[in-house]
Amino acid sequence: MFAFSEQAEKEIEKILNKYPEKHKQSALLPLLTLTQRQEGHVSPDAMREIARRLDVSPAYVQSVASFYTMYTLGDTPVGKYTILFCINISCQLNGCDELLDYTAKKLNIQVGETTADKKFTLRREECLAACTGGPMMRVNDTYHENITPARIDQILDSLK
């Protein structure tokens, strides 16, 4: 069964206060985000719970959630660290493709997969707005710019 944590409940109170009472549906993305961060995925069960709180149907929650790329729908959580690798133009001009290959080899997975120990999920991502610091990757909420193989080693090896 899915349940929001105590901390999340406090957050939800704050979130609902941001929008006019009759437009609480505005809290849909924020609640999905809370769920994704708490669980590492958004399960059908969680979507039902969000639907209940916002007075919309579970199918509606799913139709919205599936539009956005930052939610992992289903029952399988992402790894403890999600590595988003920008592959768009500015990073490409500065060699991100080779670095992405390097990282996939290092973690011994394909792009899009999660390591067996559930530590890392590696994803290709579109422009993350750090173009002047390309190539770059985002590990959970942290931006790492001007990365090199040595920097990647250093960053990933330092994560426990």
Added chain:
Amino acid sequence: MTQILFKDINKKDLHTLAVYEETGGYKSLKKAFAKEPDEIIEMVKASGLRGRGGAGFPCGLKWSFLAKDVFPRYLCCNADESEPGTCKDRELLLKNPHLLIEGMILCSYACRIETGYIYLRGEFYDLCEIMEKALEEAYAKGYLGKNILGSGFDLDIHTHLGAGAYICGEESALLNSLEGMRGEPRMKPPFPAVQGLYAKPTVINNVETLCVVPYIVNEGAEKYAAIGTEKSKGTKLVSVSGHVKKPANYEVVLGTPVREIIYDMAGGMRDDNQLKAFIPGGSSVPMLRADQVDTPYDYESLQAAGSMLGSGALIVLDHTVNVVETSLRLVSFYMHESCGKCTPCREGTRWMWQILHQIQTGKGEAAHVEELLDICDNMSFKCFCPLGDAAVAPVASSIQNFRADYEELLQRMTANTV
């Protein structure tokens, strides 16, 4: 060097209220509250400030379009910043969040708005936390909330995070997303100024646009209008990326030649290579050739040269690049980000991707270039929102300017099969 937005950008702890106030922060509020709201709108009109999010629409004029006497009204700050090549709003939000808050207060006062939202792209979680802290400080100091500085004016500002969708930067898709829907664009009209968030009159402005407003209120419209060219007023943050020695965000006086931005500000070409092409305004605008590098960086000149200023992202390509790969990368982006609502964009981006991919991987055919142009033609101005036109820009302009790059790949392929 005229610096308005980046004047103190690297000052230590500028993101804190105390340091921001030391630099003169929030001084504009008293000045504004001493005037009638409409006077502020007139000032912004007179300054010539144009929207910095991409479309370049005159800011004061937009504010004056709000449906008369309909309340409540809303302000949505567009901090979705997802246009490939663009990372200027991120630097402003990261280092100077109070400047945005001050700008939003001025806009809200001028437009009689009592609720504002900052729509941040979902990946800006770190910036959202910084913004939240800054908002807290501003509330505590009485710059937000009820009866701000005794003016009788109330304002609340909230953050709202998206969840990964480029199209949510388009203003009507942003509103849908903020209302808890799929981020698909809305039919216009009605424009947001008439029916925006929750069907109420709404102002939507880019982060950078709002950050200029304190300067205009403090220093006067004339002073701002004296900077730049006749029609492109002021300064613009330009994200210079790609093959330059010093990629960074630079504050550029509008009208500065592109050559100066690339060779003086950004240190010139990487490895002193030759400049081949540049995309002056983010991935959605046509690329230009090296021989156009003396074009002044302003709205009119870039348009006359066949491109646009867009979001102000100058992407620089050197002679080692084959532009087919560049187009493929960008079309792949638009295919991924197409919201799927209308057919020409949903299918057209995929067709273009398939053809470009074939050319790039040595499976191209002689007729492919004409087919691409045909698809471009069938998409241009036929899509529901500007994303479709944006997807055409890299393809059409790369063929127009660098057809030889396509032919080189096609010939190499023929040579291999013989």
